[in-house]
Each structure stands twice: as structure tokens, then as C-alpha cells.
Amino acid sequence: xxxxKKTIWLIPFVLIACLNLMNGVFAQDLPISxxxxxxxxxxxxxxxxxxxxxxxxxxxxxIQEPEMQEHFGELELRDWRQLPDRTxxxxxxxxGFQYDLVAWKPGEYEIEPAxxxxxxxxxxxxSVWSDGVLVTVESVRIGxxxxxxxxxxxxxxxxLAIQGRVPWMLILIVLLILAAVGIGVWLYLxxxxxxxxxxxxxxxxxxxxxxxxxxxxxxxxxxxxGRYKKYYILISEALRRAIEQGYGIEALERTTYELCADIRxxxxxxxxxxxxxxxxxxxxxxxxxxxxxxxxxxxNAVERAREIVRGPVKRDA
Numbered sequence: 025x026x027x028x029k030k031t032i033w034l035i036p037f038v039l040i041a042c043l044n045l046m047n048g049v050f051a052q053d054l055p056i057s058x059x060x061x062x063x064x065x066x067x068x069x070x071x072x073x074x075x076x077x078x079x080x081x082x083x084x085x086x087i088q089e090p091e092m093q094e095h096f097g098e099l100e101l102r103d104w105r106q107l108p109d110r111t112x113x114x115x116x117x118x119x120g121f122q123y124d125l126v127a128w129k130p131g132e133y134e135i136e137p138a139x140x141x142x143x144x145x146x147x148x149x150x151s152v153w154s155d156g157v158l159v160t161v162e163s164v165r166i167g168x169x170x171x172x173x174x175x176x177x178x179x180x181x182x183x184l185a186i187q188g189r190v191p192w193m194l195i196l197i198v199l200l201i202l203a204a205v206g207i208g209v210w211l212y213l214x215x216x217x218x219x220x221x222x223x224x225x226x227x228x229x230x231x232x233x234x235x236x237x238x239x240x241x242x243x244x245x246x247x248x249x250g251r252y253k254k255y256y257i258l259i260s261e262a263l264r265r266a267i268e269q270g271y272g273i274e275a276l277e278r279t280t281y282e283l284c285a286d287i288r289x290x291x292x293x294x295x296x297x298x299x300x301x302x303x304x305x306x307x308x309x310x311x312x313x314x315x316x317x318x319x320x321x322x323x324n325a326v327e328r329a330r331e332i333v334r335g336p337v338k339r340d341a
């Protein structure tokens with residue numbers, strides 16, 4: 025009887041150990057995983073929310089593009105893009121999907137779990153689900169000030185009284201100095217400009233030669249030196265200057281999302297905007313996310329930029 029009781033007492037521990045072992049085996053055999061990223065879970069009304077899905081899988085696994093329109097609820101989907109695939113050190117492939125969202129009223133918004141369907145090399149199909157995400161939208165950010173801190177704010181002081189009178193001699197000196205400066209400026213403006221200065225003023229600024237700049241970047245040998253980030257920064261700047269010159273749109277100080285939105289508003293065809301956006305997004309990944317593309321992709325980056333300059337933005341570039 026004592027032996028039976030001891031055996032019954034051990035059964036739960038044996039079951040738990042078996043379940044843990046099975047979960048470990050299933051986790052190792054799972055051919056695909058999905059991860060969700062949000063740049064900020066707390067924003068103000070009108071601020072963009074960048075939501076991304078990262079799918080890591082074996083090289084022989086094919087995935088279907090997720091249908092996300094119904095998963096964002098009352099969050100407005102402004103734009104989305106599929107990021108370039110990249111091969112990791114362990115041989116697996118990582119795919120990314122980025123969505124630009126915005127909310128126009130305060131509250132809490134839930135982004136429902138996303139489903140990715142996949143097909144293995146032998147034809148088996150399946151699905152993998154992401155986690156849900158909660159985004160809080162505020163009307164005005166709450167600062168760190170407290171009522172106690174507000175008590176430390178002092179009232180505005182009254183005007184400072186100047187003791188005594190200003191000496192008349194000082195006033196006279198100041199007036200003479202101002203008069204001398206005024207006469208000097210008047211004489212300078214009346215002076216006839218030299219022919220060299222007039223020629224310099226009449227000469228129009230030299231237009232930016234984007235193709236020559238791309239040739240110079242290709243000849244710098246940055247890829248051989250392993251300076252991938254510098255390589256993509258120079259290519260991105262050359263293409264943005266060509267866009268500024270070709271479309272008359274400020275490009276150097278704007279994000280890729282803002283720049284492409286301006287190009288769309290200018291009535292440019294969506295197919296052209298998509299080509300520019302995909303290339304600049306690749307440059308952004310290298311510059312800001314430490315992403316290193318395949319060597320062949322990097323070697324072809326200058327030629328792809330040339331094709332964009334010759335085609336979509338060739339007006340004045």
C-alpha cells in the first residue's frame with residue numbers, strides 16, 4: 025500500500041517533466057517564428073506609429089503576405105511596405121513588413137495578433153501568430169511638473185530704475201559713431217560694383233551632376249574597405265539632391281516617409297514613388313539599423329541609383 029501511494033505521488037511530476045520535454049522538442053522543430061515591434065507604445069494625437077512584423081524562417085520556407093487591414097481597428101493605416109529579406113548567420117531568412125499608422129483621437133488602441141501563413145518545401149502548410157499590441161494615444165503629454173514645483177516660480181520683477189542721468193557727452197559720442205557708420209554704409213552702397221562682382225552675380229549656380237557624383241562614389245572603393253554605412257550615406261545624399269533638383273522638393277532634411285509623401289502630392293505616378301521609396305528605405309536600414317545587404321546587392325546600389333536618376337528624376341538632374 026505504501027509503494028502505491030508513493031507511485032501516485034510521483035505521477036504529477038512525471039507528467040510535468042514530459043510536457044516540458046515535448047515543448048522543447050516542438051520549439052526546436054518549429055520552422056518559423058514571428059516578432060512584433062512598435063517604435064512607441066505611447067504617443068500623442070496625430071503622431072505616427074511605426075508597427076513592424078519580423079518573420080524568421082528556414083530558407084526553404086515560403087510565406088504569404090499578411091493581410092493586416094482589419095487588425096488595426098480605429099488606427100488609420102497611412103502606408104505600408106515589405107522590407108528586403110536578409111540572410112542571418114545561422115542560414116535562416118528574415119522578412120519584414122512595416123506599417124505606418126496614426127490615431128486622431130485619444131484612447132487605447134489594440135492591434136490584434138497577426139497571422140502569417142507558410143508553406144514548407146514538401147508542401148505542408150501552417151500558420152504562426154504574433155502577439156497583440158496595445159497603443160496609448162494622449163491628447164497632450166503629461167509633464168514632470170508638480171504643484172510643489174509650480175510654487176517655486178517667482179513673479180515678474182518690476183522695471184529696473186536707473187539712478188542718475190546719462191551724461192550728455194556719452195550721448196554725443198554715440199550719435200557721432202552712429203552717424204559715421206551710416207555715412208560709411210551709404211558710401212559703400214553708392215560705390216560702383218566691379219565687373220567681376222557683377223559677372224559673379226549674373227552667373228547662375230552650377231546644376232548638381234548626380235551621375236558624376238555616383239561615379240565618384242563608385243570609384244572610392246568603400247565596399248572593399250568595409251565602410252558600408254558611408255557608402256550608402258553618400259548614395260542616399262546624391263539621390264536626394266537629384267530629387268530636390270528634379271522635382272523642386274526639399275529632400276535632404278526630410279525622412280523617407282515625408283519625402284515620398286511630398287512626391288505623391290506632386291502628382292508623380294505611384295510606380296515611380298515606389299521605386300524611390302524602396303531604394304531609400306534600403307539605404308535607411310544600412311544607415312540606422314546596422315543592416316548589411318548581400319554583397320551583390322551593395323555592388324549594384326550605385327547602378328540602381330543611376331537608373332532612378334536617368335528615369336524618374338531626370339528632369340534637371
